[in-house]
Amino acid sequence: MQRLLVISFALAGCEWGGGTDATGNLQVPDAKSAADARRPDAAIDAAKLDGTAANPRHLLLTEIALAGAGAEFVEIYNPGPQPVDLQHYYLSDNGNYFTLPAAVPTISQGDFVVQFSAGATLAAGGVMTVALGTAAAFNAAYGSMPTYSIADATVTVTTASGTPSLTDAGEIVVLFQWDGTSALVKDVDIMLAGAPTASNGLVSKSGYAQLASTYAVDANTIANQASAPAAGTSTKRIAAEPGHETQANLGNGIYGDDETSEDTAATWDATFDAPTPGAVPAL
Numbered sequence: 001m002q003r004l005l006v007i008s009f010a011l012a013g014c015e016w017g018g019g020t021d022a023t024g025n026l027q028v029p030d031a032k033s034a035a036d037a038r039r040p041d042a043a044i045d046a047a048k049l050d051g052t053a054a055n056p057r058h059l060l061l062t063e064i065a066l067a068g069a070g071a072e073f074v075e076i077y078n079p080g081p082q083p084v085d086l087q088h089y090y091l092s093d094n095g096n097y098f099t100l101p102a103a104v105p106t107i108s109q110g111d112f113v114v115q116f117s118a119g120a121t122l123a124a125g126g127v128m129t130v131a132l133g134t135a136a137a138f139n140a141a142y143g144s145m146p147t148y149s150i151a152d153a154t155v156t157v158t159t160a161s162g163t164p165s166l167t168d169a170g171e172i173v174v175l176f177q178w179d180g181t182s183a184l185v186k187d188v189d190i191m192l193a194g195a196p197t198a199s200n201g202l203v204s205k206s207g208y209a210q211l212a213s214t215y216a217v218d219a220n221t222i223a224n225q226a227s228a229p230a231a232g233t234s235t236k237r238i239a240a241e242p243g244h245e246t247q248a249n250l251g252n253g254i255y256g257d258d259e260t261s262e263d264t265a266a267t268w269d270a271t272f273d274a275p276t277p278g279a280v281p282a283l
Contacts, residue, residue, distance in 0.1 A: 074132075092174050108200060110164060144277065187260075
């Protein structure tokens with residue numbers, strides 16, 4: 001799959017290519033004005049759509065490496081026309097993520113729920129990488145620094161059980177949004193990377209009642225991959241969602257999509273090659 005190298009952003013005083021806020025939290029750089037860089041994703045012009053008349057663009061998971069000491073990472077891409085404020089975005093590898101508004105989710109060993117820092121943004125057309133291990137280990141594996149490192153605490157760890165890691169054989173990876181007060185979270189993107197077991201895969205939230213609200217009914221048809229990417233390889237998104245997932249504005253997704261209905265056999269690769277963290281996907 002052809003992938004274009006992302007343009008490096010050079011900001012003084014930040015060796016990872018981003019800036020820091022007053023508390024030292026890493027920010028993803030943006031070529032637009034400071035005012036635009038704080039524009040929330042809810043303000044994205046709804047007329048600029050993602051290939052269909054029903055679905056505005058939103059952040060996408062685009063690459064996942066499950067194995068290799070210090071080499072595990074998740075890549076996230078912003079295909080939209082505006083920067084996205086990441087403050088209310090979370091990343092997790094546990095199927096119970098959706099219970100967060102009611103209580104910290106019960107998670108398994110090695111699992112995590114992390115939140116991006118206040119003031120962090122992802123530029124229009126930009127990508128970011130979240131390393132499970134340290135930035136130093138990631139750099140040793142790939143010759144570049146990640147945007148964030150869970151081990152280095154450049155994201156806020158909401159909960160973690162032991163040392164965060166991705167199961168080599170397969171695991172759910174979910175990007176979701178929660179404003180800190182709503183009864184329900186909103187799915188942004190979900191991937192079952194590799195072949196996760198029932199204990200580390202998708203958990204149904206269809207009709208689940210929480211804080212006097214109820215989740216919509218999910219299709220829960222998203223499938224495991226036939227195999228898992230081994231160390232030295234990764235699984236990559238090869239197509240956008242329109243035409244490959246239910247987008248009827250009735251689901252639990254950020255724009256009403258049903259992220260559990262995505263046909264990932266059509267949108268993610270079936271064979272795996274060398275990781276390309278930080279490369280913009282050609283979707």
